[in-house]
Amino acid sequence: MNIKNNVLFHKKELRQFCNLRFIFGISYSFMIPIIPLFFDSIGISTVVIGTVMSLYGVSKALAQIPFGMVSDAIGDKLLLIISLSVMTFVPFFYTISHTQILASAIYIVQGGILGMAAPATFSILSRSLDEEKRGECTGLASAVFTLGGGIGAAVGGFIVSKYNNYNIVFYITSIGIFFSVVFAVFKIKKSSGTIKKNKPIKKGIKVNSRVKVIFKDIRKYKLGCKIILLGSIAFLGDFIFGCIVSVFPFYGQQVLGASIGYTSAIISMYLFVFGFGAPIAGWISDKIGNKKQLLISFMIMSAALLGLYFVRGLIIFTSIIIIYFLGATFLNAALQSLLSEFGDNDNIKGIVFGVVGAFEAFGYALGPIVSAYIYGLNKSLLFLNLLIVSILVSVIDLILCKKAYIT
Numbered sequence: 001m002n003i004k005n006n007v008l009f010h011k012k013e014l015r016q017f018c019n020l021r022f023i024f025g026i027s028y029s030f031m032i033p034i035i036p037l038f039f040d041s042i043g044i045s046t047v048v049i050g051t052v053m054s055l056y057g058v059s060k061a062l063a064q065i066p067f068g069m070v071s072d073a074i075g076d077k078l079l080l081i082i083s084l085s086v087m088t089f090v091p092f093f094y095t096i097s098h099t100q101i102l103a104s105a106i107y108i109v110q111g112g113i114l115g116m117a118a119p120a121t122f123s124i125l126s127r128s129l130d131e132e133k134r135g136e137c138t139g140l141a142s143a144v145f146t147l148g149g150g151i152g153a154a155v156g157g158f159i160v161s162k163y164n165n166y167n168i169v170f171y172i173t174s175i176g177i178f179f180s181v182v183f184a185v186f187k188i189k190k191s192s193g194t195i196k197k198n199k200p201i202k203k204g205i206k207v208n209s210r211v212k213v214i215f216k217d218i219r220k221y222k223l224g225c226k227i228i229l230l231g232s233i234a235f236l237g238d239f240i241f242g243c244i245v246s247v248f249p250f251y252g253q254q255v256l257g258a259s260i261g262y263t264s265a266i267i268s269m270y271l272f273v274f275g276f277g278a279p280i281a282g283w284i285s286d287k288i289g290n291k292k293q294l295l296i297s298f299m300i301m302s303a304a305l306l307g308l309y310f311v312r313g314l315i316i317f318t319s320i321i322i323i324y325f326l327g328a329t330f331l332n333a334a335l336q337s338l339l340s341e342f343g344d345n346d347n348i349k350g351i352v353f354g355v356v357g358a359f360e361a362f363g364y365a366l367g368p369i370v371s372a373y374i375y376g377l378n379k380s381l382l383f384l385n386l387l388i389v390s391i392l393v394s395v396i397d398l399i400l401c402k403k404a405y406i407t
Contacts, residue, residue, distance in 0.1 A: 013128035014137055016187045018144040021121075023183055024084070025148025027176025029271065030156035030169050031091055032149065033264040035107065036249050038166045044100050046250055050372025052104045053246040056111035057238070057365025061358040063115025068354025070116075076123035077190045083117035084181045091173035094166070115361060119353040126340050126353075127191060138336035139282020147275025150268045152176075157264025226338070226404035227352060229397060231359030233294075233335045236393040237328065238360045240386050242367030244270060247375050247382065255379050256314060266321065273325035274332070281333035290334040291406045297334065298394035300327030305387040309380075338406065 039049045071079045090110045097103040129137035156169045245267060252263035285293045304324035311317045342352045374385045 011128065011130055011137070013189055014125075014130070014140070016189070017124055017128045018141055020180060020183050020188060021141060021145040022148040024177065024180040025145040025271075026152040027148075027173055027180055028087075029149035029152030030173045030176065031094075032245060033153045033157045033249070033267045034160045034166060034169055036246050037160065037260065038094070039100075039103065039107075041166070042100055042103060044104070046247070047372050047376050048100075048104075050246055050368040050370075050375075052107055053242060053368035054365045055104075055108045057242060057361045057363070057367070059108045059111035059361075060115035060118075061361035061365060063112045064118050064357035064361060065351065065354040067116045068119035068351050068357070071120045071123050071353075072351075075191055076120040077184070077188050079120040080117055080124065080188070081181060081184050083113055083120070084177060084184060087113045087117070088174055088177045088181060091170040091177070094170045111361070111364075115357070118357040118361075122339070122353045122357070123191075124188060126342070128189075129340060133286060136279065136282045136286055138340050139278040139280070139285075139333045142282075142332060142336055143275045143278035145275075146271045146278065150271035150275055153264065153271055154268040157261065157268065161259075161261045161264065225400045226406070227355060229400040229404045229406070230335060230339055231356050232393050232396045233331065234356050234360035235363035236390060237332055237335070237363065239363035239367035239389055240328070241270075242364040243371040243382070243386060246368035247371045251375065251379065251382055255382075256312060256317060258314060262314070266318070269318075269322065270325050273322060274329050277326055277329040278333055281330040282337060284330070285334050285337050289407050290338055291401055293330055293334040294397055294401065294406070297327050297331035298390070298397060300324070301331065302387060302390050302394065305383050305390055308383040309387060 036049050036053075039052065040046075044052070067079065087110070090106060090113065093106050094103060097106055125138065125141050129141075156173075159169050160166060248266065249260070249263040252258040252266065253260070256262075281293075301324055304320050304327060307320040308317065308324065311320060339353070339356060371382060371385060374381050
């Protein structure tokens with residue numbers, strides 16, 4: 001993988017998109033590791049925290065499908081700017097929330113706003129990549145966001161652990177997201193409206209006719225199994241990530257005997273591994289094919305989750321969870337590469353990005369509440385629960401991979 005041939009040097013649109021994702025990744029992730037601790041500090045129980053984070057996922061899921069259509073109607077850049085502009089105010093509202101109900105409501109709304117932005121974000125990515133290097137392009141796009149996220153999560157966790165002040169983190173987050181809005185306005189290119197393979201739906205056409213065209217294309221190109229498969233993989237990723245973000249801070253302290261700094265570092269490490277590993281994972285998916293990469297990723301993830309179920313020592317635990325993070329990184333690279341292929345079809349790309357994004361958000365909705373409930377019953381079963389879900393999705397992959405024409 002020659003650095004001089006890297007697509008970032010040749011695709012300006014992709015480079016600007018990656019810059020935006022890096023800025024937003026740092027800014028938004030300041031508050032990722034501290035949200036559960038913030039809720040705990042105002043008296044919300046672990047089970048209720050899991051429930052609130054699940055409702056966040058529901059809100060995000062419900063927003064993605066309709067806003068996938070909105071993205072097609074008004075343009076992905078405009079929708080992204082609107083959603084990021086609204087998101088700028090969300091962290092600030094945490095600083096003036098004095099009740100559990102208000103803080104919980106803000107977090108649920110936050111999920112819906114991210115759901116608004118998701119289809120537009122992937123639509124912009126799909127038109128910015130190099131078709132011959134899909135894996136590498138999507139890997140880089142994931143990398144910059146998660147690498148920025150790792151930096152933001154580490155800083156946010158450090159501020160809270162050192163100064164025990166949540167408001168500082170929320171203020172910094174709002175300021176950072178504002179800068180991402182400014183960058184999007186001036187640097188992200190507006191869609192040209194041109195298409196590559198398929199005739200677009202004409203503007204002004206009735207909604208029921210638009211839906212007919214969407215389903216016609218899905219049947220014509222036999223995309224149903226592929227959409228379900230990609231949705232299940234997206235579901236798994238956020239199911240486990242939702243658990244790591246919401247319940248792991250308590251698991252780390254109560255089961256592993258670790259500090260707040262350690263649990264924040266693990267979340268940050270999750271994002272750093274994604275950040276550094278995603279370009280390599282994307283490049284490998286271009287070389288060996290997505291089918292093999294999916295299989296290898298599922299095997300690594302399941303083996304690692306089994307190890308995490310038994311291990312309690314911090315050194316070995318940290319080593320194994322890094323292996324899991326690598327497996328998840330390679331799985332996500334294959335997912336993003338396959339999903340980007342839908343960008344060639346203007347008729348269905350918005351709805352497909354919305355549907356897969358909804359699966360992803362639904363995983364985030366179920367992950368925290370199921371994990372919190374199981375954690376409440378038996379703290380040691382947390383990672384066994386994640387292993388079972390991982391195995392179920394890997395079985396779906398084995399069943400649908402051939403029908404989805406994944407090579």
